[in-house]
Amino acid sequence: MAGRKGRMVIGQSGGPTAVINASLAGAVLEAQRHAQIEGIYGSLEGILGIIRENMIDLVRERPETIAGLSSTPSAILGSCRYKLTPADFQRILNVFRAHNVRFFFYIGGNDSMDTAHRLGQLAAEEKYDLTVVGIPKTVDNDLPYTDHCPGYGSAARFTALAVRDAGRDTEAIGNVDSVKIIEIMGRNAGWLTAAAALAREAPDDAPHLIYVPERPLNLDRFLEDVQRVYDRLGHAVVALCETLRDESGNVIEESGLAADVDAFGHPQRGGVAETLCGLIKKRLGLKARFDKAGTIQRSFMAAASPVDVQEAMLVGEMAVRHAVAGVTDRMVTLERIAEEPYQCTTGLVELAKVANVEKRLPDDFLSPSGNDVTPAFVDYARSLLGGPLPPYVRLAKHPVPRRTAD
């Protein structure tokens, strides 16, 4: 353990979330408790800050600032999406040598875990004593070997709230705007879209249909689904993932389907929700509109899940604790140990196992119909939202007896 003494660098990578700063706070607060860590540097704009030697001294930040990180969304150090070259890896090691950096923490998704793993490998090859620990983060919830990813619970909570409210909205004004499509983020996996199911309290509640990229979209079946819901309820609310693909594996807006919207056969540029709204209007003659909260859904702090915030801090804290204890080349994971009340602890997994691997929704979370999730998924996701959604009422609607003949 003698070698494990020196400065630490921490960086944030990939798409921001509501709680990625909570992980930073957890790591910084824990690091300050260990004499082995002789300085805490933040790398600005992810790994780019090391390459550019553009780092800040986090020890000099005011304690109130560090404490306030867990209620401040997005990536306060700045982020990046950058694929490193061999020269970049060498450069990073040189910067680490120059500053006696012995600990590196990277908060990110599977790409970032790959970066962290390669950096650790290079350091080992060059016999530079470097401890590397990954801290998971992604609203996509697509990292393997962890029950779930910090960032997901908060985005899932926003999604459930937004779909519930937009669903009530369509229910009220369905005689004007009959169909609503809510487009939800997800790079290749439908975890966040699936969370729309948590909006439901009663069988006819929105969302009535859920489409995820794990199941290719059959357009005719989709239109039949929408028509059937509309015929039954007088409105239909659809939650679907931005990266939905057709049966040939093309994303919808680049597929042949999109061309169908335009009478001249020109493919439209809109996203999947907009394209499908066009098709619903054209083929079913129903008015359709879409909501696409975009980046709002991943960073909306006012609806953050308290469980998610707390777990994001925990994984940051545990990453540092493991690092000073000699663990390296690992990512911290979350392991669910109990339900009712929900309890989670942390574990560890080799970075190489996480690097560039995507965990998609498993079959038992998806209904055979291809347009919904299963109760098993709802059971999985419920606790991650950090408590039930605030209760809404419904009227009993006792009818007034008619008194006119018309």
Add this chain to the structure above:
Amino acid sequence: MAGRKGRMVIGQSGGPTAVINASLAGAVLEAQRHAQIEGIYGSLEGILGIIRENMIDLVRERPETIAGLSSTPSAILGSCRYKLTPADFQRILNVFRAHNVRFFFYIGGNDSMDTAHRLGQLAAEEKYDLTVVGIPKTVDNDLPYTDHCPGYGSAARFTALAVRDAGRDTEAIGNVDSVKIIEIMGRNAGWLTAAAALAREAPDDAPHLIYVPERPLNLDRFLEDVQRVYDRLGHAVVALCETLRDESGNVIEESGLAADVDAFGHPQRGGVAETLCGLIKKRLGLKARFDKAGTIQRSFMAAASPVDVQEAMLVGEMAVRHAVAGVTDRMVTLERIAEEPYQCTTGLVELAKVANVEKRLPDDFLSPSGNDVTPAFVDYARSLLGGPLPPYVRLAKHPVPRRTAD
């Protein structure tokens, strides 16, 4: 006053909001205190419920249900957008006669106030004793003679929160997605878009540019504005209204501008944000993306303004109180009587003065540059959001001195 005794009907109209049910609750609770009101009927789907004689008995709802209305978004009675024919007005009066309805309350915007006014006129002509009072509602905040409209404060709070969070998001990942456009609702007025300004705490905070329909968009100036912000900050966040028009008065997606996006000259179908994202990519070579919360912004209960909820209840309650006191053909208004602490009372205005009139943002709320609002607007809007946004931190970012020569 002797004649003013009988049943009441209440209906909800136009686009739902987070607090239109709070107005219903206020009216129902107040009505139950007056012996003159011998029955409380809710009309399903706005005025259509009367025409179809599709009404429910609100007195038979459980008290917990009525109490829960003020935390339940959207229009629980159902809404409509329907222009009445002369035959419809006659039909409504017949239904009212059949049920001895003597009080009619309509919660809605300027179209609904027109409907209520005409109905009152017809009743007067036919010597049918009917009291008609309007209850204001619209996230567009475009009703005249009232300081502001219930529904606006909550949608404004969501907008400020969403723009602040999406702004922090772009700030973090501006090296990838440099420009973000947030498209905000507004039928013909920019009040809700203007509320994006409440997201700012420091001079460089998002939104950096705000465009409202009160000022036609000059495309070249718009692109210059975006480029200038990007050059200074490395990213740019734009809040703009969905009904923005060009200098010829055309909505952007139907104007010549849109055609410019497509190499073949085909007009694109996207909304204004998507169209302008395309132009930013093509003309400035910057990556741009858009967020369009759509109906989520008008119904998102988790971010409702407590002031708005309370005022929505108040206008419902006051409408009933005025009606039983003999007032008719009026809409309840909100009158601001003090700042710090903010205080509001209610007033009355003739329905005819509100009917079909739109109040747009006045000049002194819009900066001469055409791309921002003034501090006077921010002062106007701040209290309506129901308290400051939760505090976020910023790092001081003490730089680590460089130690490498590269």
